[in-house]
Amino acid sequence: MRLQRQCDDDLVRQAREGVDGAFDELVRRYQVELLRVAARYLGSNALAPDLAQNTFLQVYGALDRYEARGAFRAYLHRVLLNQCRMAHRSAQISLRALQHSEFGRSSDDLHILEREKQRELERALNGLSQKLRDVVVLRYCGDLDYEDIAQTLAVPIGTVKRRLFDAMEKLRELVEPR
């Protein structure tokens, strides 16, 4: 069967056995959502590729220890969140400096407004507790469903929903025009 049509656990098994392209397919399948989650979590596009790459490398390193339970995506995001939290806590890297240095931004007025909105949202996300930020970023940037989020965070689905609704309201308060 073509690799693209195989489930995650089968791909992990084949990657473990050394089947060519199996791990590549997992990377292709999940790289964009990992990049989006990492970028939004940190408020910086510049660091996202590094974090996503480190996540895949860490997962690759632990392939033999992965237990196939149909939750590879949740497992992957759990590793990514750990990377994000470490980066978030790290005092060694000035994210603000990085944001100022990103080239993918222009001086166009429209973009300045858009950028300001994005920054406001970034500030608001930073104002959330880690628990609330985890849920909202996984849901909207990673596009994970409640079950995947629950597996990622090892909490009940009801808790995921409650945190999501609380996070949204908190965000609304934080970005509300003053």
Added chain:
Amino acid sequence: MKTIRWGKWRPRLLAAYLEGEVGTSEAAAAERLLAESSDAREELEQLRGIRAALSNSGREFADVDLLPSIKARIRDGAVVRVGRSEGFLERLWRRPAAAVFAAGLATAAVCLGLAFVPRGHATDEEFRAKSASLAPNPARWAGVQAYRVAAQVWFHGYLRAPDGPAPQPTALGEALGPDDGLLFSYTNLGSAPLANLMIFAVDSSGEVHWFHPAYEREGTDPSSISIQKGAAQVPLAELIQDKFPAGPLTIHALFSHRALHVLEVEGWLKRDPRANLVELVPGSVDQILTTRVEP
């Protein structure tokens, strides 16, 4: 029937309603609320806007491919698969002091190293940076990020079009248009960061194009640019415009402790276009990026 009271549950009700996560009675309560209260309608619109902004973020990653860099790092032995028979916890138990120390080092390295790990958009070649020094390995801490500015966005020499969307430089990938511009930023971290940088390219005919420093007049011999130590993603403001012939283009980012001169480097390359610059400049890092200039 469960009755939803507004009070402190109102915000959660609206967020749940937006997500479609309400039962019949809650939906009815939310709709009543929205019909009666302009504040509630405004709140719902704000929530909708936030959700849209979050969902729409990160579209620029659609074309990013991390696979080449991941494969390169696996090939280079940057990661070793840990077998089930001896997991991390087992090793920790067996040699607690050493393992805790190693874990601390690894954590510190990850925290410090987030900004220098090679970009995901680059080709495999980008990660063949070499270093003459073994420890600390400066190649892990120094590197450049290259960006391409598509030619069609040029307008009277400015980086914007009169009516169209503002240009968005994108990570340099496998191809470069003949009139595209180039931008660079650099990262220079680690315990012994380097002091100087040269960025230049060798085109398909073997000609050397100088980006940083600029080399515009014969009879001059500019030297490396000084770079900030302990800094990540520092932009080099100058936009590079050059005419490259079609074919492969090899970009070198040569980090060094001492300032190098353009003529000295050109001399090495003239003698041997494949010269190992790291061997010629002890302690240096030569990061190599390859791309292809389209006809």
